[in-house]
Amino acid sequence: MAVxxxxxxxxxxxxxxxxxxxxxxxxxxVVSEGILTVENQTGRDWxxxxxxxxxxxxxxxxxxxxxxRITAPLSGFQTGLGYRYDRARxxxxxxxxxxxxxxxxxxxxxxxxxxx
Numbered sequence: 001m002a003v004x005x006x007x008x009x010x011x012x013x014x015x016x017x018x019x020x021x022x023x024x025x026x027x028x029x030v031v032s033e034g035i036l037t038v039e040n041q042t043g044r045d046w047x048x049x050x051x052x053x054x055x056x057x058x059x060x061x062x063x064x065x066x067x068x069r070i071t072a073p074l075s076g077f078q079t080g081l082g083y084r085y086d087r088a089r090x091x092x093x094x095x096x097x098x099x100x101x102x103x104x105x106x107x108x109x110x111x112x113x114x115x116x
Contacts, residue, residue: 029095029111031074034087038070038097038109046099046107053077053095057085064099 030037036053040046043066050060051070057077061070074092077085094112101107 027111028109029097031092031095031111034074036070036072036074036077036092036095038064040064040066040068042066042101042107044101044103046101049097049099051077051095051097053085053092054090055094056080 025041026039028039028041030039036051036059038049038051045066046064047062048060049062049064049070050058051072052058053074056079057074058079059072059077064070074085074087092112095110097107097109099107
């Protein structure tokens with residue numbers, strides 16, 4: 001009778017693995033609680049990563065490894081004139097990420113409202 005619990009355990013494991021395999025992929029750009037997260041979901045490293053929030057507020061990193069993440073507070077983004085993003089007065093409607101991958105190809109990710 002010890003075989004039956006083992007089969008039950010295998011069946012449960014298969015159901016869980018199936019559910020994980022069918023889950024939706026994560027969004028590469030997430031804005032939550034005043035934090036912006038960008039995830040490199042490709043198999044190539046990125047360099048010269050530039051992040052622009054609401055057309056004016058800039059940030060970024062020189063490098064983002066394949067599978068890696070950048071997590072930054074929105075208050076760390078600023079305009080060319082030095083104005084910082086003010087979460088108390090503003091809401092994020094658009095995020096654009098640009099970079100160059102290890103093969104020299106451009107990378108572009110967009111989140112939020114589309115241009116009309």
